[in-house]
Amino acid sequence: MRRIVGIVLAVLLIGGVAVAVVAGRDSKDTSTATKTVRGVIGSEKAEFFADPEVVKALAAKGFTVKAETSGSWAMDRLPLKGYDFAFPSSKAPADELQRKSPVKGGPLRPFYSPLVVVAHRGAAQVLADNGLATLSGRSSGKLHMAPYLKAAKADRTWQQLGGADEHAELTGTLFITSTDPVASNSGALYLAAASYVADGGRVAADDAAIDRTAPLLKKLIQVQGAQQTSSDAPFRDFISGVGNPLVLVYESQVASLLMQKQQELGDLVVLYPDTTVSSDHTLVPLTESGRQLGELLSTDPGLRRLAVRHGFRPQGAAAEFTAATAGHTDYIDQQLTGIRQAPVPTATVLRAMARRTRG
Numbered sequence: 066m067r068r069i070v071g072i073v074l075a076v077l078l079i080g081g082v083a084v085a086v087v088a089g090r091d092s093k094d095t096s097t098a099t100k101t102v103r104g105v106i107g108s109e110k111a112e113f114f115a116d117p118e119v120v121k122a123l124a125a126k127g128f129t130v131k132a133e134t135s136g137s138w139a140m141d142r143l144p145l146k147g148y149d150f151a152f153p154s155s156k157a158p159a160d161e162l163q164r165k166s167p168v169k170g171g172p173l174r175p176f177y178s179p180l181v182v183v184a185h186r187g188a189a190q191v192l193a194d195n196g197l198a199t200l201s202g203r204s205s206g207k208l209h210m211a212p213y214l215k216a217a218k219a220d221r222t223w224q225q226l227g228g229a230d231e232h233a234e235l236t237g238t239l240f241i242t243s244t245d246p247v248a249s250n251s252g253a254l255y256l257a258a259a260s261y262v263a264d265g266g267r268v269a270a271d272d273a274a275i276d277r278t279a280p281l282l283k284k285l286i287q288v289q290g291a292q293q294t295s296s297d298a299p300f301r302d303f304i305s306g307v308g309n310p311l312v313l314v315y316e317s318q319v320a321s322l323l324m325q326k327q328q329e330l331g332d333l334v335v336l337y338p339d340t341t342v343s344s345d346h347t348l349v350p351l352t353e354s355g356r357q358l359g360e361l362l363s364t365d366p367g368l369r370r371l372a373v374r375h376g377f378r379p380q381g382a383a384a385e386f387t388a389a390t391a392g393h394t395d396y397i398d399q400q401l402t403g404i405r406q407a408p409v410p411t412a413t414v415l416r417a418m419a420r421r422t423r424g
Contacts, residue, residue, distance in 0.1 A: 100127055102129070102150065103147065104131075104152055104351075105134070105140055105143060105148060106132045106152040107135070107153055107154040109315055111297075112321070114132045123361075128357075128358060137250035137253075138246075138248050138250060138416070139248045140162060145162075145165075149354045149358070150352075151348075151351060153349070154347075155253075157410075157415055158412060163349050170356065172349045172359075174345045175346065175363040175372065175379065176369075176378055176380060177346060177378050178377055179316050179337065180251060180255065180258070180314070182338065183300070183311075183333055183336070184312075184333075185310050185333065186204075186334050187231075188232070191223070191227075191228045191232065192226075194227055195226045195228075200334070203395065205335045205337070205395060206336050207336060207337050207339050207404070208337065210258065210262045210339055211262055214262055216239055217239065217284055217285055220238060221239050222236075222237060224236065226239070240288045240289060240309070241309075241311045241313050242299050243286070244292055244296050244313075245293065245294050246422060249292075251315065252419075253419055255313055255342075256286075256418045256419060257418075258407045259278070261407035262407070263281050264278050270411075274414075279421045282418060285422070287422065287424070296315060304322075304331075316378075316397070319396060320396075320397055323396060323397070324376065330396070337404050340404075341405070342409055348362065363380070369385060374389065387399045
């Protein structure tokens with residue numbers, strides 16, 4: 066308990082990133098698990114590690130996982146002594162963590178998820194009618210990043226878009242809700258994709274590149290006001306019918322609800338940005354036990370199946386995800402057709418971008 070309290074205090078000191086215990090075996094569990102591994106994970110994987118079937122599958126392999134959550138970009142500032150692994154949501158923060166790890170061999174990437182924008186059907190139709198999106202059906206389509214960024218740069222409002230007056234909820238400045246890029250992976254990757262498009266398809270690599278897109282990126286973030294450090298809260302708000310009409314989330318969050326039939330999605334439309342970034346969930350082993358867990362998540366068929374059920378795409382196994390989402394292609398673009406993947410700047414550059422958005 067003292068160690069958990071110490072972690073919470075440390076995180077508060079570095080910027081208010083919430084840490085909570087989210088997974089672990091019940092004390093009444095009589096399985097044969099013999100090895101407890103402790104780690105810090107991005108919050109989007111909390112439900113996966115807390116899933117009783119995942120807990121059971123890991124126990125059958127001799128593991129009990131105790132996981133606490135943190136913003137991916139804040140993990141390297143946590144006191145990780147005594148932990149077996151860190152599991153951020155992309156490669157850049159993982160590379161920083163790997164440099165501090167005594168375990169050789171590099172990080173492991175068991176699964177990934179592209180970033181998408183969820184919208185209510187009325188908002189999605191207005192975007193399509195004004196050239197900012199293309200709809201491929203009632204519940205999916207593409208967000209055109211270049212026109213969207215042009216609109217954001219010009220401070221366009223919903224009222225300036227044709228057809229928006231038919232939807233009372235579409236008022237104020239047009240923007241996408243994202244998470245805090247200083248602490249959260251999805252927010253940082255949003256900046257990576259936006260800067261890449263805004264700078265003519267160039268990956269930011271120096272201060273001059275950061276300067277070129279800094280005013281636009283600042284607008285994208287500051288128009289939102291207070292931001293969350295996890296994509297879970299704004300997604301839950303959206304599903305509940307409150308909050309902004311456009312929200313940046315992981316595809317896995319939508320796919321998980323669809324495959325587990327947790328609740329109806331109503332008029333939700335999934336817009337895949339035509340230039341996006343995939344979030345490579347990357348496990349950094351801090352001990353040999355952590356490495357064994359990472360290898361198990363990467364190779365064990367049962368755990369891969371459970372990862373898919375939680376909406377993640379296993380690395381190197383597109384067929385597994387395709388089969389599992391076959392009944393949900395009205396929402397999910399299985400092949401990511403026509404979607405360009407933007408390269409991600411180094412962690413140093415991306416952190417500098419995020420800081421510039423704060424003024």
